[in-house]
Amino acid sequence: MGYFGLSLQVGDFGLDIYLTQLIFGAVEVLARSSSIFMMERFGRKWSQLGTLVLGGLMCIVIIFIPADLPVVVTVLAVVGKMATSAAFTISYVYSAELFPTVLRQTGMGLVGIFSRLGGIITPLxxxxxxxxxALPMLIYGSLPIVASLLCALLPETRGQALKDTIQDLELEPHPR
Incomplete structure (x- = not known):
C-alpha cells in the first residue's frame, strides 16, 4: 500500500508532477535492480525488513515537513519510493522461497492478490x-513498519534449499 500510495500521490509533493514522476520512474528502475544485489549481500529477510522500515519511516517523516519545503518532501518521497519499490521486488522473491513446492503456486497467487488489494485500497x-x-501518510508509513516486525519472525532463505513439502518446513529448526 505504501508503494501505491506514494505513486498515486505524486502530485501532492509540491514540485512539478512530470519531473517528480520521471524521478520516481528512474528510482524504481534503480531500486528493482539494486534489490538483487541487496538480497545476495544481506539476505532476503534483512533486505525485506530494512526496505520496509526505510519506506515506512520516510512516509511518517513526510508528515512533519512543512508544505513550504517541497524539495525536502519530494526527496523524502523519492527515498520512500525507492525503498518500497525494492521491498515490493524482494517480497516476491522471498515469498517464493518461503513456500514449499506443493504450495508455491497457490501461495504466490495469494501474494499477488493481496498486493493488488493494496493498490485497490490505496485510493480509499x-x-x-x-x-x-496526515492520515494517509501515517497509514502508508505504519503498515510497512508493522510488516517488517512480522518479517523478523520469518526464517532466512538465502543459500537454503527450497522446501518441497510442508513436513520439510516442520523439520526445520526455528531461529531464536
Whole structure:
C-alpha cells in the first residue's frame, strides 16, 4: 500500500508532477535492480525488513515537513519510493522461497492478490486525507513498519534449499 500510495500521490509533493514522476520512474528502475544485489549481500529477510522500515519511516517523516519545503518532501518521497519499490521486488522473491513446492503456486497467487488489494485500497486511504491531512501518510508509513516486525519472525532463505513439502518446513529448526 505504501508503494501505491506514494505513486498515486505524486502530485501532492509540491514540485512539478512530470519531473517528480520521471524521478520516481528512474528510482524504481534503480531500486528493482539494486534489490538483487541487496538480497545476495544481506539476505532476503534483512533486505525485506530494512526496505520496509526505510519506506515506512520516510512516509511518517513526510508528515512533519512543512508544505513550504517541497524539495525536502519530494526527496523524502523519492527515498520512500525507492525503498518500497525494492521491498515490493524482494517480497516476491522471498515469498517464493518461503513456500514449499506443493504450495508455491497457490501461495504466490495469494501474494499477488493481496498486493493488488493494496493498490485497490490505496485510493480509499487517500480519501481519508479529507478528514486529516496526515492520515494517509501515517497509514502508508505504519503498515510497512508493522510488516517488517512480522518479517523478523520469518526464517532466512538465502543459500537454503527450497522446501518441497510442508513436513520439510516442520523439520526445520526455528531461529531464536
Amino acid at each position: 486511504v487517500i480519501l481519508l486525507g479529507e478528514y486529516h491531512a
